[in-house]
Amino acid sequence: MADQPVDLKVESIATYYGLSQILFDVSFSVGPGEVVALVGRNGVGKTTTMRSIAGLTPPRAGKVIWNGRDMKGVPPHQVCRAGIGYVPEDRRIFPDLTVWENLDVVWRPADSKWTEERIFDIFPDLAKLRDRNGGYLSGGQQQMLTIARTLMTDPKLLLLDEPTEGLAPLAVERMVDRIGVLKAEGLAMVLAEQSTDMILALSDRMHVMEKGQIRATLTPEEVRADETLLTRYLML
Numbered sequence: 001m002a003d004q005p006v007d008l009k010v011e012s013i014a015t016y017y018g019l020s021q022i023l024f025d026v027s028f029s030v031g032p033g034e035v036v037a038l039v040g041r042n043g044v045g046k047t048t049t050m051r052s053i054a055g056l057t058p059p060r061a062g063k064v065i066w067n068g069r070d071m072k073g074v075p076p077h078q079v080c081r082a083g084i085g086y087v088p089e090d091r092r093i094f095p096d097l098t099v100w101e102n103l104d105v106v107w108r109p110a111d112s113k114w115t116e117e118r119i120f121d122i123f124p125d126l127a128k129l130r131d132r133n134g135g136y137l138s139g140g141q142q143q144m145l146t147i148a149r150t151l152m153t154d155p156k157l158l159l160l161d162e163p164t165e166g167l168a169p170l171a172v173e174r175m176v177d178r179i180g181v182l183k184a185e186g187l188a189m190v191l192a193e194q195s196t197d198m199i200l201a202l203s204d205r206m207h208v209m210e211k212g213q214i215r216a217t218l219t220p221e222e223v224r225a226d227e228t229l230l231t232r233y234l235m236l
């Protein structure tokens, strides 16, 4: 699986919840090692975009193409096995299982490069808590555990939904740092985030969403050159 390519193409997707259309003509792509951020205020459609890719809320129009394969009709567990790992916003850890048990319960390919040792190297905070029940972890530790658990499935592309949501400033710093390590390892990611620090530190490009559409695509360089740019878009 190590040589599996990373080529996600989201092509003009339209996604609905019941009769409500949430996404309109959303298109973007992710290549090897790239971190692509989806930014925008609450309710603009970031989570729905991730769910569309993960097969949880399949788009009614448009396509999600992963390494040349049209993912239409592919159920979420098969999307995961195809190499796309989704880390949802709400941390669904098992409170009565230990940290290691939370990691050990997930499906993983026989040749996964994510061994216990490697996971704990990346997340030393979790290593110290290996035998503690998940319910006793802090918010930041639980979020790291959720990410670590998804890594066990050996994703080639990680969909990370607001990993800093609800975390204290110090925990946000730790999280940015750890996700930076994953980026340095070459893991491609789609990152939905509100923390501008994280977006600027980690993303190769950012798509600004509003009302279910991508309104603008910016690079961190463009935003750094004009710090009001992102805030202006976010205040639309």
Ligand SMILES: Nc1ncnc2c1ncn2[C@@H]1O[C@H](COP(=O)(O)OP(=O)(O)OP(=O)(O)O)[C@@H](O)[C@H]1O
Pocket: 017, 020, 022, 040, 041, 042, 043, 044, 045, 046, 047, 048, 049, 162
């Ligand atoms: N299960 C659902 N049924 C109906 N509408 C929904 C459902 N989930 C989300 N929505 C609506 O879809 C829109 C987009 O929500 P989404 O969660 O994708 O936004 P978001 O940008 O990720 O924001 P947040 O940061 O609040 O999660 C919102 O108007 C939301 O109310």
